[in-house]
Each structure stands twice: as structure tokens, then as C-alpha cells.
Amino acid sequence: MKKMVLVAAVLAMSGSAFAADMPLKAVKAPPPAPFDPWDIAFGSAVMSDYIFRGVTQxxxxPSVAAYFEPRYNVTKDLQLYIGTSVESISFANRAAAEVDVYGGIRPTFGAFAFDFGVWGYLYPGGNCADNFLTGGFPGGNVCPVSTSTIFLANGNVMKKDVSFVEVYGKANYTxxxxxxxxxxxxxxxxxxxxxxxGDYASITGKYxxxxxTFGTSGVGMYVSAEVGRxxxxxxxxxxxxxxxxxNFARGIPYASYDTWNIGIGFTYKVFTLDLRYSDSDLSKGNCNAFTSAFNASGTTNVTSINPAGAGSNWCGAAGIVKLSADLTAMTNLK
Known part of the structure; x- marks a missing residue:
């Protein structure tokens, strides 16, 4: 009798063990979510002033802008991208748009995010204009000295084509x-x-x-700043x-300068409202020599590279209000 009880107990224990094993064998781990490496970022903005490194463009x-950026995620920590953007501008050669074409790579290592690439700035639509011959700016398409020159009433000149290319590297630590x-x-x-x-270097910070902060409204806020040279x-x-x-007949040594900006931003879903102050230490005279501003005036802002003394406020203090919308196909268009 005792043997039968013992056998029954062993069988019961074995049955319990098998019962415990069954769910583990029956439940299968869900397959990993399919990884779609492709994504597209795009957006647009309207701003009260287009400031680029302390200088109004x-x-x-006001200026409007838009961009389109296809991305390919090789892994979750490595992204390749190309893109294009367009901004409305007002240059001395009467180019009315900046068209940017760029591409690069964005590797991430833990809290460090890097970005390396090439950026091309194109300014189509530059004109030749001779204020003195045609009697009024922007004048006709007459360039007595060079077909790539624009002559302004304030004595400034600017090439018809001012397009250029930069290489860049960025590092961000969160x-x-x-x-x-x-x-x-x-x-x-x-x-x-x-x-x-030209060489530009800067440090940035963002809180x-x-x-x-704003309860459950969905509104976010940040404060950011940049100091560069x-x-x-x-x-x-x-x-x-x-x-x-x-005697700078062979070319003028442009004045290097410091620039800085600080601002506060508010975010809601895909929208960002950014309020920013920007400034630089470039004098009005050296600013005029650098920008060839079509509205530079006066004769008192004399420097060695700006002997006529016309001054420009294109490099001075400015307040910018910018409203933008930024989306990605994988996040916002699913």
C-alpha cells in the first residue's frame, strides 16, 4: 500500500513538472518587428529674418524656407542622408533664393551623436546691373567691366555667382x-x-x-544658445x-568676427515657435566690405578694407521669430 502511494506521488510530481513545462514550450517569442531602414524628413518655416552666422541673408x-531629406538607417546607430533646402534671400546681386544641396553620415555612440558631410550653397538668379549707366538700381543687364559684376550706387560690387561648398563636422553630447x-x-x-x-567653429547648448512643465497640454519648451567665430x-x-x-589690389583681408545667439522655443506636435536674439562684433564698415550690401550708406565707417566709409547694419543685432514644422515619414505619415 505504501509502495502504491509512493508511486502515485512520483507520477503526480512528474505530471506537475510536465504541466509546468508545457506553457514554456507552447509560448513562442514574437518575431522582431521588421526594420525599415528608409525614412524621409521634411518641413518648412517662416521667419522674420534669415540670419546666417550673425549676418542677415x-x-x-521676412524669409520662408523648406527642406526635404531622405535618410537611410544602416543600423540604429548609423544613418546616411542627402537633402536639399530652399530659403528666400535678398542679396546685392539680386539673387532671391538660396538652394542648398547636402549629404553626409550620422553615427551615434551612446550619448554622443556625430554628423559629417558636405554642404553646397547655390544662389541662382544673380544679375549684372550697372546703376550708373541705367539710371537706377537694379538697372539693366549691362556690365562694362565684367559679365559677373554688379555695380551699386554706394560703390559696392558683387559677383554674379557667389555659390560655394563647405565640409562640416558636428558632435553632440546628451x-x-x-x-x-x-x-x-x-x-x-x-x-x-x-x-x-572661410572657417566657422561654434559651441552650442540646449536645455x-x-x-x-505645461501639464498635459503637450507643449514643450527649450532654451538654446550658440557662440561661434x-x-x-x-x-x-x-x-x-x-x-x-x-594697397589691397590683389584682394582684401576680410575681418574675422565673433557671433552669438540665444533663444527660447516652444514645441507642440510637429510645430516649433523659436524666439531668438542674434548679434556679432563685426563693425558696420567691415560688414559692408564683407557683404557688399546694396543699402549700405554713409561715409564715416572707414576701415582699411572699406575706405569709402559706407556702413551696413546687416551684421548687427537682430531679433528673429521663426515658426517651423518638421516631420518624418516613419513617425508622422504612418
Missing amino acids: SNHN INDNWQFGVNEYYSPNFLNSGAW TAPST QWLGTSDAFYGVVSALG
């Missing part, structure tokens, strides 16, 4: 959900097709407020000047 007037910092480096062997090399070389002879202050 739109004569301190400390936590609230803080991140970055460094940027851009180099061009022929900045604005002026003959002068993102907790998602609960634009180094510039010597132009070609096209922009050369000769005066009692110096």
Missing part, C-alpha cells in the same frame, strides 16, 4: 533628458566664391524643460581696393 526682412551640448566646425576653400577661405581669408582681386589706408 534677407536684408532683415547628458540627460534636459541637457545637451555640441561643437560644430565648417570649412570652405572659397567662401561665397570670394576667393577667401529642454520637463514634459510636465567666423574666420575669413583674403579675397581675390575682384574685390580689391587701393587707398591711402592700404
